[in-house]
Amino acid sequence: DTAVSQTPKYLVTQMGNDKSIKCEQNLGHDTMYWYKQDSKKFLKIMFSYNNKELIINETVPNRFSPKSPDKAHLNLHINSLELGDSAVYFCASSQDAGEGSGELFFGEGSRLTVL
Amino acid sequence: QKEVEQDPGPLSVPEGAIVSLNCTYSNSAFQYFMWYRQYSRKGPELLMYTYSSGNKEDGRFTAQVDKSSKYISLFIRDSQPSDSATYLCAMSANKFYFGSGTKLNVKP
Numbered sequence: 001d002t003a004v005s006q007t008p009k010y011l012v013t014q015m016g017n018d019k020s021i022k023c024e025q026n027l028g029h030d031t032m033y034w035y036k037q038d039s040k041k042f043l044k045i046m047f048s049y050n051n052k053e054l055i056i057n058e059t060v061p062n063r064f065s066p067k068s069p070d071k072a073h074l075n076l077h078i079n080s081l082e083l084g085d086s087a088v089y090f091c092a093s094s095q096d097a098g099e100g101s102g103e104l105f106f107g108e109g110s111r112l113t114v115l
Numbered sequence: 116q117k118e119v120e121q122d123p124g125p126l127s128v129p130e131g132a133i134v135s136l137n138c139t140y141s142n143s144a145f146q147y148f149m150w151y152r153q154y155s156r157k158g159p160e161l162l163m164y165t166y167s168s169g170n171k172e173d174g175r176f177t178a179q180v181d182k183s184s185k186y187i188s189l190f191i192r193d194s195q196p197s198d199s200a201t202y203l204c205a206m207s208a209n210k211f212y213f214g215s216g217t218k219l220n221v222k223p
Contacts, residue, residue: 004158033211040123041201041216043159048210056210090158100207101147106158 003027004107006091012113013081020077021110023091031055031102032074033092034066037109043090049074050097078112086114118142121204121214130223134191138204138214141185145206148180150189153201153216162202163189194221 006023013019025032033048033056048056049068063079074091088109096102121138128134136150147166151159163178165171171178177190187206191198199221204214 041153041203041218043203043213045210100210103161103164104149104205104211105161106151108158109156111156 002107004091004093004105006089006107006110008110009108010111010113012115014115015081015083017081018077018079019081019112020075021089021091021112022073022075023107024073025091025093025105026072027093027095027105029093029095029102029105030071031094031096032068032071033094033104034074034076035090035092035106037088037090039087047074047076055097081112081114083114086112088112118212119204119206119214122217123215125218125220127220127222128194130194130196130221132194132221134189134194134198134219134221136189136191136202136204136217136219138187138206139185140187140206140212142206142208142212143182143185144208145212147207148178148187149205149207149211150176150178151203151205151213152198153203155200159203194219196221196223 004025031050034046047066052068068074091107094102150163153159168182175192179188201216203216
């Protein structure tokens with residue numbers, strides 16, 4: 001059973017479109033995250049949620065909107081896609097309350113290409 | 116200055132070599148230190164997790180943390196071609212910070 005699963009794995013879309021990525025974790029963790037990894041492999045946190053509450057919201061354009069319907073799910077919706085949004089988006093989860101003391105487990109990533 | 120600095124490599128070694136991967140950091144509040152391995156087109160996979168200074172060993176992998184020098188290392192003994200991947204260091208205080216990764220290639 002996959003611990004952190006995200007769909008879709010690949011997304012190719014046109015500039016200006018809206019897209020969503022879904023994430024689910026079956027580890028029973030309290031905190032979930034979205035990270036963006038650029039072409040140089042740098043992982044940058046975007047958002048984190050603890051028990052459905054937003055706890056980290058980095059400087060991310062408001063075209064990006066996370067939603068956590070319950071503590072096992074964290075989705076990411078992106079409006080008006082731009083070329084610079086092309087990246088791999090990783091969902092992750094940890095047992096801690098978002099203060100960084102727990103081990104972080106990642107999904108396989110969703111590769112977004114904006115044309 | 117970035118919070119975490121890591122040499123991007125690539126680092127190429129022959130099979131069986133000892134590999135040393137390193138990161139430096141600037142924030143003395145970091146308490147938890149991690150190493151992740153990321154294969155191409157896969158998610159990062161946690162290899163080692165340590166709290167505070169000292170050494171931790173797990174099979175062929177040893178993680179070392181020197182808080183006084185703000186320096187962490189990952190040693191891989193008897194490296195194998197299957198170790199070829201990008202290795203990311205990470206550390207946390209109130210949130211996680213990642214290095215940019217070192218690409219390692221172990222040649223058979």
